Amino acid sequence: MIVRLFPVIYRMEIMKRVLILLFSIVLGFLSVTAQVVRQNLSSEQQKPVALKSVQYRLPKTALQIAITAERTTFFPGELSEYAASYLDLTDVMTEQCDNWRIKSLMLTPYGIADESKSYTIKFDPENSSSGFVKLSSDHCLLAINGDLPELPQLIKPATSLLQAADKTGSTYRTPLMLQAGSKEEMARAAYREICDIRRKRSSLAKGEADYMPVDKEQMDVMLRELEREENALLKLFTGTKQIETHILTTNYVPSRDKTEDVAFRFSKYYGLTAKDDVSGTPYKIKFECTPDTLANVNNQEGVVYCIPANVKATITLGTKQLLTTTVPMAQFGHTAKLSNDYFDNNFGTKITYSPVNGGILKIEKGEKTTTAVSPAPSASPNTNRTTIFRRK
Numbered sequence: 001m002i003v004r005l006f007p008v009i010y011r012m013e014i015m016k017r018v019l020i021l022l023f024s025i026v027l028g029f030l031s032v033t034a035q036v037v038r039q040n041l042s043s044e045q046q047k048p049v050a051l052k053s054v055q056y057r058l059p060k061t062a063l064q065i066a067i068t069a070e071r072t073t074f075f076p077g078e079l080s081e082y083a084a085s086y087l088d089l090t091d092v093m094t095e096q097c098d099n100w101r102i103k104s105l106m107l108t109p110y111g112i113a114d115e116s117k118s119y120t121i122k123f124d125p126e127n128s129s130s131g132f133v134k135l136s137s138d139h140c141l142l143a144i145n146g147d148l149p150e151l152p153q154l155i156k157p158a159t160s161l162l163q164a165a166d167k168t169g170s171t172y173r174t175p176l177m178l179q180a181g182s183k184e185e186m187a188r189a190a191y192r193e194i195c196d197i198r199r200k201r202s203s204l205a206k207g208e209a210d211y212m213p214v215d216k217e218q219m220d221v222m223l224r225e226l227e228r229e230e231n232a233l234l235k236l237f238t239g240t241k242q243i244e245t246h247i248l249t250t251n252y253v254p255s256r257d258k259t260e261d262v263a264f265r266f267s268k269y270y271g272l273t274a275k276d277d278v279s280g281t282p283y284k285i286k287f288e289c290t291p292d293t294l295a296n297v298n299n300q301e302g303v304v305y306c307i308p309a310n311v312k313a314t315i316t317l318g319t320k321q322l323l324t325t326t327v328p329m330a331q332f333g334h335t336a337k338l339s340n341d342y343f344d345n346n347f348g349t350k351i352t353y354s355p356v357n358g359g360i361l362k363i364e365k366g367e368k369t370t371t372a373v374s375p376a377p378s379a380s381p382n383t384n385r386t387t388i389f390r391r392k
Contacts, residue, residue: 053122054133056141058306058358059111060253061329063285063313065263066106066155067248069271072099075165076239082187083237087194092238100271103245105315105323110152111356112253113138117335119304136355144303146350149361155249163243169236172229190233197230248272252285254311256331260286263315281317288312289332302337303351306358309333330357 076094077083083092113136121133121144134143142148174193180186203209204222213219250264250272265273265280273280289311308328315323338351338360350364 053120054135055118055120055139056133056135057113057115057139058117058119058304058330058335059140059355060114060331061109061308061327061357062112062251062253063327064108064110064154065250065252066108067102067250067266067272068104069100069102069246069248071244071246071271073242074099074239075241077169077236079183079187079190079236080239082184086187086191087237089238098269100266100268102266106155107313107323107325107327108152108154109327109356110154111140111358113140114330121303140355141305141353141358142355143353144349144351146352146362146364149352149355151355155247157249158247160245162245163241165240165242166235167240169232172232190236194230194233197226201226246271254287254329254331259288260284283322284316286314286316302339304335304337305353305360306330307333307336308357308359328357328359
C-alpha cells in the first residue's frame with residue numbers, strides 16, 4: 001500500500017512547487033507593470049518643454065523629368081528561320097528584342113533642403129508672434145502662423161499595355177502541321193496552307209469558287225475569315241509584337257556653376273539608362289538666366305528667405321529642342337531677410353513660403369494671437385509630413 005501511494009504523493013509535491021513558481025512569476029510581472037505605469041504617468045515627465053528657437057533650412061530647386069516612352073517588344077515566330085526560304089522575307093528577326101522611343105517629356109520642379117543655408121528663428125518670450133512655425137521633414141521653412149502651401153505633385157512611374165502580342169497562329173495549324181516530324185516539315189506545311197488560302201480568296205474575288213456566297217455581306221465575312229487565317233499563319237514566320245506605354249522618372253538638381261549638363265541617357269534598346277552608361281544617347285539640359293549680382297544676407301536677426309531667379313530650362317537631343325520652360329529656382333537667386341517688425345505687437349503676421357524655391361508666396365496681417373509649443377505632424381514636399389512648433 002505504501003509503495004502504491006508514494007508515486008501519487010511525489011507527483012502532488014511536484015505540482016505544488018510548480019504552482020508556487022508560477023505564482024511568484026505572475027506577482028513579479030504585475031509589480032514591474034505597475035512600476036512602468038507609474039513612470040508613464042509621472043507629472044514631471046508630462047510637463048511641456050518650451051522652445052527658445054527653431055533651426056530651419058531654405059530649399060534649393062530640383063527637377064523631376066518625367067519621360068513618356070513607348071516600348072515595342074518583338075517576339076520571333078516559331079518558324080522564323082524559314083521565312084526567307086519559303087516566303088522570301090529577309091528582314092525577319094529571329095531573336096526577341098525591344099525597341100524604345102520617347103513620346104513626350106515633362107519637367108516638375110520641387111524643393112530639397114539646401115544644407116548650406118541653415119538659419120535660426122529665435123523666439124522673444126515678451127513680444128513675438130513668430131512662434132507658430134511649420135517645417136518640412138527635412139526642416140525647410142513652409143509657413144509662419146499661416147497655412148501650408150500647395151505641394152508639388154510629382155509623377156509616379158507607371159506602365160500600360162497598348163497592344164498585346166497576337167499568338168493565335170497555333171490555333172490555325174492543320175493536321176499536316178501537327179503531324180510534322182521537324183520544324184522544316186511544319187514550315188513546308190504552313191507555306192502550302194498559306195498558298196491554299198490565297199487561292200481560295202482569289203477564286204472568291206473572281207467568282208470562280210466552288211461555293212460562292214449568296215450576297216455581298218456573306219462575301220465580306222468569308223474574305224475576312226480567310227485574311228484572319230492567313231495573317232495568323234504568317235505570324236508563325238514573321239513573329240508578333242507587344243506595345244506598352246511607360247512613364248519613367250529621373251531627377252536632376254541644377255547648379256549655379258553648371259549651365260549645361262547631361263540630364264539623362266536613353267537607349268533605343270534598353271530605355272532609360274544610367275548617366276554613365278554610354279549605351280544610352282545623352283539628352284542635355286541647358287539653363288539660361290539673367291545673372292543675379294545681389295549678395296546673400298548674413299545670418300542676422302530676422303527671418304531669412306529666398307528671392308528666386310527665373311531660369312529658362314531647355315532639354316535638347318543634339319541640335320533639336322525637345323522641351324523649353326521657365327522655372328523660378330532658388331539657387332540662381334539670392335537670400336533676403338524679413339524684419340522682426342512684421343511680428344511686433346503680437347498681431348500674428350501670417351507668411352506662406354514656396355516649398356519649391358523658398359520665396360514668399362503670401363503675407364497676411366492677422367489678429368492678436370497667443371501660441372504654445374508642441375510638435376505635430378502634417379504634410380511636406382517630399383514625405384507629406386511636417387513638424388509644427390508652437391511657442392507659448
